[in-house]
């Protein structure tokens with residue numbers, strides 16, 4: 001269940017009173033410790049003891065070493081099966097915290113309190129948890145629902161602009177795959193800012209929630225949420241491997257541009273629609289230089305995408321603005337042409 005918190009966090013307090021947890025562990029990173037934890041602790045009313053688990057910020061932390069440290073700390077602190085983990089942070093915290101909670105002692109309860117735009121609209125919802133393996137994104141994880149998701153949009157007040165823009169990419173994705181009106185409202189925003197995006201959070205969350213309710217384990221329609229991620233994840237992984245990580249939403253924006261062109265090459269959308277999509281995404285995101293990455297390196301990662309079957313790359317591609325197909329296999333020639341197209345955008 002998703003709840004928009006009021007200013008005294010009464011719904012969170014009701015939840016904590018109604019349930020009988022043994023102890024609370026609050027997972028934060030350095031930034032959410034500084035900016036969000038004081039707000040949470042200032043409003044949280046509970047007789048239960050709590051411990052703070054802190055990690056460094058960033059995608060580089062979303063790995064087995066960090067998971068191992070967290071499992072060890074939970075063990076040393078004798079967290080039992082009635083302990084609750086509160087994930088207070090962005091997608092790294094909700095992915096990682098959900099993963100350690102859903103595996104520790106074969107699963108303890110957790111709630112998500114997302115603090116980035118990306119985690120409010122996307123990562124905290126839907127129960128995909130996980131960590132990266134080597135530089136491959138989200139290769140190890142679980143499907144595990146949080147007990148509750150509590151949204152407090154005012155957390156966005158301290159979020160850096162680049163992070164806000166990163167989350168906006170997933171909102172654009174939600175419009176593109178499922179709701180043309182949402183897309184059209186989002187692209188009315190000329191200057192991205194917290195006040196401009198807050199009115200659209202609920203719609204974006206609902207789109208994600210609706211898709212997940214139809215297909216939790218990603219057997220069919222949930223794959224549409226992966227639009228832009230087949231190429232986007234490959235590029236994000238290569239940047240991570242180089243020790244030069246980019247933000248997830250930046251990779252998704254790049255992926256959506258290439259994959260919009262790919263949809264046109266595969267005759268799924270008109271040239272006009274592909275241009276509209278690409279030009280609008282370009283208004284928000286600076287060009288991402290992928291000139292260092294060879295086609296073979298990108299293709300090798302595409303071949304390990306989680307949506308693949310029988311060694312075939314399955315894309316989720318737009319079939320219009322507001323609709324998306326999945327399990328679409330493209331010609332190798334068109335895949336390479338879509339990457340070439342992206343590289344050439346820098347010359348235009």
Ligand SMILES: NC(=O)c1ccc[n+]([C@@H]2O[C@H](COP(=O)([O-])OP(=O)(O)OC[C@H]3O[C@@H](n4cnc5c(N)ncnc54)[C@H](O)[C@@H]3O)[C@@H](O)[C@H]2O)c1
Nearest residue numbers: 031035057090091092115116118122123128155158159248
């Ligand atoms: N499970 C899913 O369905 C899903 C969906 C989308 C993305 N993801 C994953 O989410 C991750 C990206 O999430 P993200 O963009 O939230 O990144 P993030 O968790 O790294 O947070 C971004 C940055 O903002 C800081 N921050 C967070 N909240 C803040 C606040 N209120 N004020 C100031 N600083 C704040 C963090 O410390 C971090 O430096 C990726 O690993 C991606 O793969 C998962």
Ligand SMILES: O=C(O)C(=O)C[C@@H](O)[C@H](O)[C@H](O)COP(=O)(O)O
Nearest residue numbers: 122126128137138222225226229306
């Ligand atoms: O919830 C989903 O399903 C998504 O695909 C949402 C994506 O935005 C998100 O990045 C997700 O973590 C990607 O999942 P993966 O299975 O491709 O790792």
Ligand SMILES: [Zn+2]
Nearest residue numbers: 170229248252
């Ligand atoms: Zn994503």
